[in-house]
Amino acid sequence: MAQVAFLGLGVMGFPMAGHLAAAGHDVTVYNRSGQKAADWVARHGGRAAPTPREAAEGAAFVMTCVGNDDDLRQVCLGRDGAFAGMAPGAIFVDHTTVSARVTRELAAVAHQAGLGFVDAPVSGGQAGAENGQLSVMCGGTEADYAAAEPVIAAYAKICRRMGDVGAGQLTKMANQIAIAGLVQGLAESLSFAEKAGLSIPEVVEVISQGAAGSWQMQNRYKTMAEGKFDFGFAVDWMRKDLGICLATADETGASLPVTALVDQFYKEVQAMGGGRWDTSALIARLRR
Template sequence: MAKTAFLGLGVMGYPMAGHLQAAGHQVTVFNRTATKAREWADQHGGGHAATPREAASGAEFVMACVGNDDDLRSVCLGEDGAFQGMAKGAVFVDHTTVSAAVTRELAQAAKAAGIGYVDAPISGGQAGAENGQLSVMCGGEQADFDRAAPVIDAYAKICRRLGDVGAGQMTKMCNQIAIAGLVQALSESLAFAQKAGLDVEKVVEVISQGAAGSWQMVNRHKTMDAGEFEHGFAIDWMRKDLGICLDAADEVGASLPVTALVDQFYKEVQGMGGGRWDTSALIARLTRQPG
């Protein structure tokens, strides 16, 4: 069992840190809103700290799951940053979806301080975090990954190393690119079924058993048909991720025409007031009037 720190107690980080504590690890948490950290400690029995540096002090592993590039820099760097509290040989594991550029920047800073660095973005949504069933895609030195993987297993369904630092973030981009196209196609299919006067439930029962079937279809068709969009990853965050994907595509010379188009569709849903709706709300632009 390891002494760990967890930085960031959002809808993903809060249950992930809880799984670490439940698995027997010694966990100290940090959150910008201190009351959330105290609430977590009261619920799970771990410790809480006033700064990332204090939380990371003496920890063998420091996990982070925050919002974006700037949030990640703020918990890593500076006098109160986690890197200042971590001892040589400790490993920093970043579960945030961020740009490959900030990953390389922080990995270099960690290396200079004698700290291991694993970029380990996650997929599976809030339900996956709560149930300890996340897919974790990792990049980093093999030795750092080998040490961190048994700790990550507390909340993972699958945890794999894809390559050196940055490979985890690039793999998460593949994940978001695939989801964007899938959800748009599913939205069009369900909206078409509604317009054609078909029973959506019966349609899905049949087509989900064939080549059209997907996790999104099985798990989201009912709420999409009902116009309920409070069940997953918010559009505001998806657009952040798709922006990262499109920037990376320019960097590596990849073409993402469908992703770019779906990003604009998500922008339309934001304009309808749906920024906090989950990603399945793409169907709303086909079935609702703006306003």
């Protein structure tokens, strides 16, 4: 069992850190809101630290799950950042969905300090985090990944090294691109069935058994039909992720016409007041 620090206790990080504690790791947590860290300790044991640096001191692995590029830089760098508290040979594992650019930037700083670095964004949403059933896509050296994988296993259904540093983030972008198109297609399908006077449960029962079936259909069609959007990844965060995808596509020369269109549809959902609704809220704009 390892001494582990976990930085960022949002809807994903809180249960992920809990799985580490349940697996027997010695866990120290840090959160920008100290009360959430105190709540975590009350539930899972371990201890809370007032800064990322203090959380990271003595840890063999430092895991993060924060909001965006700037949040990640803030917890890593500076006098109170995690890198300042980590000893040479310790490994930093980032579960945040961020740009490959900031990943490579921070990995270079970490390597100069003698630290390992694995970018390891996750997919599976809040339910996947709570159930320890996340898909984890990783970038880093083979040695760093091999060391980190048994720790990540505490909350992973599948964990794979996709290549060098940045490859995990690029794989997560591919994941978000696929989800955007799937959710829009499902929203249009359900809206069409609804307006055609069909029974949505009966339609889904039939079409889900064929080529149209998907995780989104199985897990989101009921709540979409009911207009309930509190069951998954927020629209605000999806737009952040799609912005990263579109910017990276510009850099690589990839064409993402559907992704760009769905991003604008999510912008409309935000304008409707749905920034904190989950991504299945795309159907709401079709009902206006």
